[in-house]
Amino acid sequence: MQKIASGIFKLTFGTPEEFTPVSVLKPVTCLEALNALEDHPLPFLREDIHFQPRQGSVLLEIPLEPEEEVYGLGLQLKSFRQSGSKKKLRTNSDPSADLGDSHAPVPFYVSTAGYAILVDTARYATFFSGGCKRVGSRQDLEGFESAGTEKGHWEVKKGSGNMLVDIPAAQGVDIYVFCGGDMKDAVSRYNLFSGGGALPPMWGLGVMYRADWHADQEDVLQLARQIREDEMPCDMFGLEPGWQTNAYSCTYVWDSNRFPDETRLIQDLNDMGYRLNLWEHAYVHPDSPVFPELKPYSADSYVWDGLVPDFTQAEARKAFTDIHQPFIEAGLSGFKLDECDNGDYIGNWGFPDFARFPGGADGEQMHSLFGQLYQQTMLAPFKAADRRTYGQVRASQALAAPYPYVLYSDLYDHEDFVRGLATASFSGLLWSPEVRQTATREELLRRIGAVIFSPLAVLNCYMIPSPPWKQFDHDKNHAGEWLEDWPQLAQQCRKLLQIRMSLIPYLYAAFGRYRQQGVPPIRPLVMDYPGDSEVLDCFDQFMVGEDLMAAPVVYGNGDTRKLYLPQGRWYERLTGEWLNGGQWITRQVAEDEVPLYIRQGALIPWAEPVLCVRDDTVFNIEPVLYGAEAGECSLLCDDAVSYSMISESLPFATIKVTQEGGLSIEEQDIISERYRLAGVKYVPDGERG
Known part of the structure; x- marks a missing residue:
């Protein structure tokens, strides 16, 4: 021992x-x-x-x-x-x-x-x-x-x-x-x-929109402009397989017929406040320029007729990152690392367990480690460039906390997706119950209501050419038939996404604590209240940071939400009521609402929502003190984009409200670069004075 x-x-x-x-x-x-x-x-x-x-x-x-x-x-x-x-x-x-x-x-x-x-x-x-x-x-x-x-x-x-x-x-x-x-x-x-929790760039805590995989360069820019015209919050713009000359397996080469000037595309998106994210997987097509170099350092089995690199080998990692280096130099923000898991129901998806890799691992061992090794490999060039990334990945395993990649799935049951938020947090994993195709407006709104309280708020609209708030029906969207009341649905979607944007400074501080203290930023109640038998099976309520509790409505359960309040006093944001903990309550919840509760004594730094987080964004913050005369909270005040700022001692600034009504800020010199504070708002607890 x-x-x-x-x-x-x-x-x-x-x-x-x-x-x-x-x-x-x-x-x-x-x-x-x-x-x-x-x-x-x-x-x-x-x-x-x-x-x-x-x-x-x-x-x-x-x-x-x-x-x-x-x-x-x-x-x-x-x-x-x-x-x-x-x-x-x-x-x-x-x-x-x-x-x-x-x-x-x-x-x-x-x-x-x-x-x-x-x-x-x-x-x-x-x-x-x-x-x-x-x-x-x-x-x-x-x-x-x-x-x-x-x-x-x-x-x-x-x-x-x-x-x-x-x-x-x-x-x-x-x-x-x-x-x-x-x-x-x-x-x-x-x-x-x-290694401590992942600390994403601040823009990574905004909203990601993944575009129709058939889109070409002009389609992408037109859609990006449309999202801005609709005043819908969005920070990251994702392209699916269609950007490459070949995607199953991958060449990692832009299709010049559909994307004639990728450098200009990245620049145009950046000018509109978007960060571009590209889909790929790690199986290398014979037409890829890196195929000959990788072949000696790959498995003895193909996937989709492509090589499977052995990322335990330095030569494989270098060759793979070298072909991606031009993307990063052009300003790309990150990647979606797809299909690095395995599959039972699709032929030639994944290498067999009996596969052998040059480094000595067999297929079973490599299946367990492949997702992690892929993340390691793709993270290295961003670290070398001192630019933080935040992306998606389809497989992971142990020791995943430091990697800025969020898990997702092609499966789509909403209850399972919400449950995944709870289970992932126990094992150092980040998970997104991303929004994909929806059958009704209620499903669209309920799914957005859950994803805004996840590590990555993703609207994956790869199957439809226009935004779902204009038309959620797949066939009608492709036909250009908008909903008659689409502006109303757009407003409902905007309302939910603005909740996410108003929490970015609070969430960023929570991720800072994840990096520095290892505390998962979003976690089920049992992690904070393990002695309360009522929460042992409560997978659909989450602590968000230290002081917020979210209880999203799972689609298919109607508009009635039964939820549990742990010990203490809680402020209900929807009703403005103060409630005692230790009880179950039932609420009717409108489609564009999510039950959100604030712990008594919390000082929450609510931000004025922005459409996107740019490098020079300064958030207008209104600190709100709930049910107390004094309180404090912290804001993370690093540059929000570089790896060189990440250490075991992060630059937090503490905001304190005294009983005399005064507002004091420690580290005043660093907080003004990112946050502009208004006066404190008090929400008194009538029962407690």
Whole structure:
């Protein structure tokens, strides 16, 4: 056993494999921040963990008390609380059942007892989270309880079993135990061990619009102008596969017939306040200029007749980044890294598990690590240029917190998408329930209402040529038949997107804390209130930063929203009421509204919404103090775009409101470069004075 940092222990069993998340990704652990935290011991004895080599696998048995609840295991779209479940963690784009398949399965779980464990493996490990009881274990000494018929033909054990982890092909494994005072503390330590949370450029917290994949250069510019004419907030403009000469597999070469002057396109979009983002995947077409150079450093299997680079090899990384360097030099802001997961239902999508890579990994290990390695590779040239990026990715795994890429899916159930927001946050992942095609105006608005409280607010309109607020129906949009009342729908969409824009300074500070302290900026209630049994299965309410709670309405549930208020006092933004916590309430919620609650004592720096965040944008801030005579909040005051400003000590400015009604600002010299503050507004709590 080795102590890594305050409250973090590494335990080694047998002979670990060469290719694991920690050994391959080599996280730059934030040791200074970790060692400043209170130390905690292991939650169990070292000898209480049992390691058993088996034929073709190894088995770990880790203590799990009956009262503990388990969360995590990466992005899980079909379930939230993992207690009693069985999950085989396999990278797969088609998680049609709750079996563990995921775009981002992570062998990491967190307990309500205040600790978390990373099993450092790239294998398709199976986690039995207390549901499997072994003969001879401590649970075997407890009593039984009859179930089924009166004669007890089916008997069920009281309590839970231990955590059992079956790891195929391995002869040993390292595990890392993160010991905290509570769940949030344990998750934060894991994120700091990974390298600290991602800090996007401030413009990345605005709105992204992905355009029709058939669009050419003039179509793109016309659509961009139309969005501005409609006064719809938008910061990022995304192009889908059609920009390349070949996309399945990829050439990474502009189609000059459709985009005759890509440098001018980027400049024209920048002049309108947009940052261009390009779709791609990592499978290299034979016509790509980089194909010959990459061939010796690629897998022995093709995908879509393209090479699969081995990103564990320096030569592959360099060749791949070299072909992307001109895009970055031309001013491109980022990429959408698609289809780096695997798929069961589409032929030739993904390399087989038996594939071999020049660096020595097999297909199973590389499926687990490919998304992370792809992110690492594409992030490097932006860091070299000292320009932050923020993009999308289709696969990830362990140690993902530092990477500025947000997960998404081609699956589309809204409840699953909202659940993904909750489950991703346990494992250092960012997830967007992006808006795609919608059947009704209500669906469009409900989906926007959820996405504005996610790490990346994406309207992915790649299937329609004109904005959905003009016409959400696919066929009528293509026919140019607008809704008669489209200005009203546009106003409803604008109203929701402006909520997002008004929160950008607040969200940016929350991401700053994610970078510096490891606290997920958007997380389910159980992470903050693990002792409250009412929130154990509450996957559709979120803490946004430290003081806001959002409860978006899931499409298909009508306009009635039942939600839970945790302990304390909460201000309801829609009604202007103060409510006591510890109760369930029911609300009727209009299509263009989202229930939002503010914690008593919070000072929220509401911003005047802008259409986009430019490098020189100065936000007009109205600090609002809720239910108190004094309070404080922080604003992050770096340059918002460069990597050189990111360190373990970020330049926060603290705004304080005193009981005498005074407003004071620490670090006054840096706050004025980004924020212009108005006087404080007070929202008194009538019951409390």
